Amino acid sequence: MTVIRWFLxxxxxxxxxxxxxxTALAASPRVLQSSxxxxxxxxxxxxxQTPQTYPEMRIAAVVNDDVISVADLDSRIRMVTLSTAIPxxxxxxxxxxxxxxxxxxxxKLEVEEAKRKNITATEQEVDKAITSxxxxxxxxxxxxxxxxxxxxxxxxxxxxxxxxSIVWAKxxxxxxxxxNPVSDEEIDAALKRLKQNESTPEARVAEIFxxxxxxxxxxxxxxxxERLIAEMKQGARFSNVARQFSHSATAxxxxxxxxxxxxxxxxxxxxxxxDMKPGELSPPIRAPGGYYLLLVLxxxxxxxxxxxxxxxxxxxxxxxxxxxxxxxxxxxxALAQAQAARNEAxxxxxxxxxxxxxxxxxxxxxxxxxxxxxxxxxGMVMGLGIGQPSQPILQKNGVGVIxxxxxxxxxxxxxxxxxxxxxLMRARLDILAQRYLRDLRRAAFVDVRV
Numbered sequence: 001m002t003v004i005r006w007f008l009x010x011x012x013x014x015x016x017x018x019x020x021x022x023t024a025l026a027a028s029p030r031v032l033q034s035s036x037x038x039x040x041x042x043x044x045x046x047x048x049q050t051p052q053t054y055p056e057m058r059i060a061a062v063v064n065d066d067v068i069s070v071a072d073l074d075s076r077i078r079m080v081t082l083s084t085a086i087p088x089x090x091x092x093x094x095x096x097x098x099x100x101x102x103x104x105x106x107x108k109l110e111v112e113e114a115k116r117k118n119i120t121a122t123e124q125e126v127d128k129a130i131t132s133x134x135x136x137x138x139x140x141x142x143x144x145x146x147x148x149x150x151x152x153x154x155x156x157x158x159x160x161x162x163x164x165s166i167v168w169a170k171x172x173x174x175x176x177x178x179x180n181p182v183s184d185e186e187i188d189a190a191l192k193r194l195k196q197n198e199s200t201p202e203a204r205v206a207e208i209f210x211x212x213x214x215x216x217x218x219x220x221x222x223x224x225x226e227r228l229i230a231e232m233k234q235g236a237r238f239s240n241v242a243r244q245f246s247h248s249a250t251a252x253x254x255x256x257x258x259x260x261x262x263x264x265x266x267x268x269x270x271x272x273x274x275d276m277k278p279g280e281l282s283p284p285i286r287a288p289g290g291y292y293l294l295l296v297l298x299x300x301x302x303x304x305x306x307x308x309x310x311x312x313x314x315x316x317x318x319x320x321x322x323x324x325x326x327x328x329x330x331x332x333x334a335l336a337q338a339q340a341a342r343n344e345a346x347x348x349x350x351x352x353x354x355x356x357x358x359x360x361x362x363x364x365x366x367x368x369x370x371x372x373x374x375x376x377x378x379g380m381v382m383g384l385g386i387g388q389p390s391q392p393i394l395q396k397n398g399v400g401v402i403x404x405x406x407x408x409x410x411x412x413x414x415x416x417x418x419x420x421x422x423x424l425m426r427a428r429l430d431i432l433a434q435r436y437l438r439d440l441r442r443a444a445f446v447d448v449r450v
Contacts, residue, residue, distance in 0.1 A: 060101060062447040063108040068101070070450065075157050076100050082151050084240040086231045099224050099245060101448065106247075107164050109440040114167035117174070121166040129162045165252070172249075172433050179428065182421045190420045197261045203273050204297040205265075206238055206255035209248040211290040213438055225284035225291045232281060238295045247290075247437075249430040256297070258423070269294060289434060298369060311370040312408045313381065316348050318355040319362035319400035334399040338392035341401050347387045348405040362398055365405075 058070040077100050081088040086096070114120075127141075134144040145155050208228065210221050228241055239254025246255055262270035268287045272294055276282060282294040318341050322334040337358070345351040348365075355363030373381055381404065384390060390402045415423075 058449075060448070060450045061105055062445070062449070063105050064112060064445050066108055066112065068104050068108065072104060073097070073101055073450070075153055076104060078151055078153055079148075079157065080244050082147075082153070084231070084236045084244055086236050086241075087234070092231075095227055097450070098220070101450070103245070105446055105448075106437060106441070107161075107168075109437065109444055110168040110171070111164045113436075113440055114171045117171060119167050119170045119174070121163045121170075125166050126159060126162050129166060130158065133158075133162075169252075172429060172436075175432060175436070176425070176429055179425075179432065182424045182428075186424055187417050187420050190424060191415075191417070193263055194261060194415065194420075197263055200261055200263075201299055202259045202261055203276070203299050204259050205257045205273055206242065206295045206297055207248055207250060207257055208238070208242045208246040208255055208293040209290055210245065210292075211247050211434060211438070213441060221291050222284050222286075225293055228293065229281060229283070238281070247434065249426060249433060255295070259300070264423070268292075313368045313370060313373075314348075314365070314405040314408075315368050315402055316351045316355065316365045316405060317363060317400050317402045318345075318351055318359050319395060319398040320359050321362060322398045324396065331399075335392055335394075338399040338401050342389040342392065345389050345401075345403065348403055351389065351401070351403045359398075362400075 059067050060070045060073045061068045077093050077096055078088070080086065080096055080100055081092065086092050130141050130144070134141045137144065137147075139147065145158070148155065148158060208225075210225055212218055212221050224245075228236075228245060232238055232241060239256070242248075242251055242255030248255065250257055260273075262274050264270075265273060266287050268285050269292060272282045272285055273296060276294070276296040278296050278298050280296055282292070285292045285294065318338075320334045320337040320341075322331060326334075341351070341354045341358070345354055352365060355365075370378060370382070380390070381402075384402075384404045386404060386406060388403065393400045393402065
């Protein structure tokens, strides 16, 4: 019996779609916030009010007339480690503490500004956002709450953070209504640039943006960027880290910028993207406003024409568990199960049924781009006919059989005028939102206690 040593990782990276500004701004929140702290007494004009001390909580920071409690900060750090897969160790929590607190301060400022503009979130909007977060994690809302509870995170923490995300998104959209629409001349110029760059391959890029408001923050921010890179190399997902730490409008969609030509990016970012391969993470890139971390998700050929590596495979995988230290008898039994599944499955429906009934814990299905498969294994996968099972594959956690259900070569899709207008407006509002928040910081009274 032939045994192939190969690791097929599912769930997989799904194909991307152009980012819609409204969706991006109203999508899953950048981070999950608890804001249970009681407000301070209002200050008299010209005075700085010393915050009242509450026996049941310590204060991490004072933000204008509101406070962030140490409990809020600790809850947020737990949510960061939970959603990013960053190890929940005392060292990791301490490293994240300063940036998490800064994010909490920013959100307080955003919420206060939205309130000043009479912007609120409805119960239906909050429920919809929470349902979306749950679905992204293959959970129902009640299951999501249970996961939070089991990790010592109150339900109100999620509700309050989603509410904050929604009102800030509404405020930015209100700003969009007051912004001049993208002109036909701007769209024509952008389309002309795209035409001139048809000979340049495109890349689908994700970003994490860490802002710098003054030069004194440069070293600290770069150190944070280096720590995030280290955590992602240890297994933290880029998309989740982007949702937690990025200050770009794309944070809500995991940093996904969609398909871009290098000339659409600032020179430091363009230079990095040109040299990066799919799946490669950039070092910290200093650009106007702060540091960027970039991840090239995928590439496509000249003029948007897909290459062979763009081929999309829909794959079913059935894995029979096998512990790394399993006995020879257990190993033979798992191999026999895999071979029996291979003999029984005549199509993908059969393979899915076997996976659900006999090996539901590790079995899965999903889409894989050919370039995501290890080069040494691509020949074997491409050699499988539709509905043909592979030989048993010995993996770290078991013995599996895969089956290719379909092979699809994506077609080239030229950007429309609406796509270009959306991209230009998103970039414009991203800059506008960053400046808005920077001005709020400069005008605020912030007293950090921890």
